[in-house]
Structure formats: structure tokens, C-alpha cells
Amino acid sequence: MEKRKLGRQGLEVSALGLGCMGMSEFYGSADEKESLATLDRSLELGITFLDTADAYGPFANEELLGRALKGRRDKVILATKFGLKRTGNPPQRSIEGSPAYVRSACEASLKRLGTDHIDLYYQHRVDARVPIEDTVGAMAQLVKEGKVKYLGLSEAAPATIRRAHAVHPISALQSEYSLWSREPEDGVLAALRELGIGFVAYSPLGRGFLTGKFKTIDDLEPDDYRRFSPRFQGDNFRKNLALVDKITELAKVKSVTSSQLALAWVLSRGKDIVPIPGTKRRRYLEENAAAADIVLAADDLARIEDAAPQGSAAGQRYPEAAMGSLNL
DSSP states (O other): OOEEEETTTTEEEESSEEEOGGGTSSSSOOOHHHHHHHHHHHHHTTOOEEEOOTTTTTTHHHHHHHHHTTTOGGGSEEEEEEOEEEETTTTEEEEOOOHHHHHHHHHHHHHHHTOSOEEEEEESSOOTTSOHHHHHHHHHHHHHTTSEEEEEEESOOHHHHHHHHHHSOOOEEEEEOBTTBOGGGTTHHHHHHHHTOEEEEEOTTTTTGGGTOOSSGGGSOTTOGGGGSGGGSHHHHHHHHHHHHHHHHHHHHHTSOHHHHHHHHHHHTOTTEEEOOBOSSHHHHHHHHGGGGOOOOHHHHHHHHHHSOTTOSOSOSSOHHHHTTSOO
């Protein structure tokens, strides 16, 4: 597996990462045995950049990785996040970026992960009530203490990224990016490249929609949160199916799957971009890993652009209540 650099501080990761969120929550029922086997297979394939967060579960996903990595922590680059608090039953969501919370969240994550350091520590969402300088200042202190190696932000706007980077070097921004979520092209990627910050693309398969595996909403389990995603609902679903059909036809010409073509497209956008497709099953992991070997020529990219131009997806990325926490 090819390696790629994130930022200018020395962080190097596998060109494809593994998003672990769905192993514990959101995408239907969990299967710990298969998830652990998938993590094992990930390392065998050279996909050693693992992504989690304290909010996933909540907490259960970090605990899963802690069990999976016992005795081989040094084999992976481990990324986790803080800042999306989920408390109560059922868990209610809030955003927290105070310096005291940064420290307490990190200490709790270290314990759950069974490690003495986090390789890449992200602020999951920007807290509009707390100056970014204060939050990143607390994160920088964790670096000084050796508890964190590199810092990241998620879904932050260029102005916020600049202010954060002035306090302590930011190695990576993680935001949604795929053939149907191209918002980072509107200034974010340019700012990152100016500052020398890498980009980690989450949901590079459009929460699974770009795989072509979903034909109706009933293909999702009853408790799958995508049932509440605007792009999976009503007319949006039907319009987005038509978009996926175009991608599938292009994939057939290349003798690859639609998932592989979509991932190859993200990989083609720059050596400073690392997609982290999520899966809890080995067969999809292996399918995704093969995308790293696909070469897209200029005419391939032109055809993909014609099929899925910027803004072609129908519906917002998240329900309205969550959209306000993006690009702050």
C-alpha cells in the first residue's frame, strides 16, 4: 500500500485508511467478531491508518479498537476525535471545545484505546462558543506532554483553519469528500495546500450510496441512521440513484466496481488526500483496497466529471439540525 504524507510535521499514513465508526453504531447492527476480523485483514493489506472517535458508540468504538490493537499498537497510525459530546439515554448531542474538556476527553480516549499516545487527534466539530485559539492551545499542550503526536480539525472553515494553524501546526483536516460531496473544492483545499495541511476524506463512498448496493430505502436496516439522511429520502433517493447508475456504467468500462471507481477518483485528487472508507466487513475492505491500484487517465476523469459534476447530488449532506455545525 502506497504511503502519503499529511501535513509538514512528519505524519505519514497508508494511502487508504479505514473508518471504523460503522463497526459500533449508525449503520445497522454490530458484529464484533467480523469487525475484529476486518481490522486484522486491514493490517494485512497495509491499511494501517485507523479512524475512530469518542462519539462513536458513544465510546464503544474506541474500546473495540483498544481490544483489537492490544499487543500491536505500533503497527498502526491511530486517529481519534473529541468535541461531539453525547450524553443521556438516548444520547443527546452537543459540541464542546473548552480547554478543560479537551484534556479530560483525551485522557478518557487514551484509557479506552489502551495506549499512551494518540497519533492524530482531531477536534470533531468547531465549538462556536470557544475561540479556536483556546481549543488548539489545549491540544498543543497534549503534544508537549507526549499524549498526542499530531493535530487535526474536522469540518472547519478556511478562516478557522488559519487561526488554528497559527497556534500550533495542523497536520490534517478531515471533512466529507466524494463524487457527491465536493464542497472542499470551494476554497478549503486551496487553503490547506497553501498552509501545507493534508486532507482526510470521510464518507468517500457517499455513506455507501456510491457503491450501488442500495436500490430502495428498505435495503437499509430499520435502525440505520441513513434513513434520516436527506440524500436517502424520497425524490432525492431516486435522483441520486440515477447519478450512481452513471458511475456504475463508467466502472464497467474500466472493469472495476462503482466503489472502486469512486475511491480511485478521490485518490486522484492529490497526493495530499487520504480517503478513509468505512466498513465492518472483510469483503468490502478488500474491494476498497484494490482501488489504490487503479489508474485514472485524463479521459477517465473527464467522463467522471461529466457524469458527476460538482453539486450533482440531490439533498443536503445532513439533516438541517446538523448542517449548522459544518464549515465553522
